[in-house]
Amino acid sequence: MEALIIVDVQNxxxxxxxxxVAGGDEIVxxxxxxxxxxxxxxxxxxxHPAAHSSFADRGGRWPVHCVQGTEGAExxxxxxxxxxxxxxxxxxxxxxxxxxxxEDTDLEQALRDQGVERVDVVGLALDYCVRATALxxxxxxxxVTVHRGATRAVNVEPGDDERAVAELREAGxxxxx
Ligand code: VGL
Ligand code: ZN
Numbered sequence: 001m002e003a004l005i006i007v008d009v010q011n012x013x014x015x016x017x018x019x020x021v022a023g024g025d026e027i028v029x030x031x032x033x034x035x036x037x038x039x040x041x042x043x044x045x046x047x048h049p050a051a052h053s054s055f056a057d058r059g060g061r062w063p064v065h066c067v068q069g070t071e072g073a074e075x076x077x078x079x080x081x082x083x084x085x086x087x088x089x090x091x092x093x094x095x096x097x098x099x100x101x102x103e104d105t106d107l108e109q110a111l112r113d114q115g116v117e118r119v120d121v122v123g124l125a126l127d128y129c130v131r132a133t134a135l136x137x138x139x140x141x142x143x144v145t146v147h148r149g150a151t152r153a154v155n156v157e158p159g160d161d162e163r164a165v166a167e168l169r170e171a172g173x174x175x176x177x
Pocket of ligand 1: 007008013046054062099124125126127128129130
């Protein structure tokens, strides 16, 4: 059994959003196509409390983004909601960045309950939450593939995307175009 994990395809990570990732919206049609071909589809949401340690106003590295219940935290409107079986909210602990969809969530249990063995990971951002989610999936024992063309990177430092891909491969994650 195979699952697709769509990581953080939310308004705040798309152009016009608080922490916009270049080309973040371009991956939506690609993801919708993958979702149609996958039996179990999970969408994660970065879902921070209004006061979060990763926010610049609290000394963190990111602008305020994906605050629970705001429009910026909603999934991108063009993402095919009918194809999504489960939404997993993460990043709710004010003291942790909460990059991985497996961190303090029941995602692993939900995948096990479905009999999932292989997971495909796509979404935003390649060098943060996609990276962390794919690495945790691999650590949990799933067979993991990242579809790079269905991701975009923040690239705070040039080359962060390539470093993320190298690290994923090193960990045994398959990265395809
Ligand atoms: C993310 C930075 C801060 C992500 C989330 O979804 O990749 N990046 N919070
Ligand atoms: Zn965040």
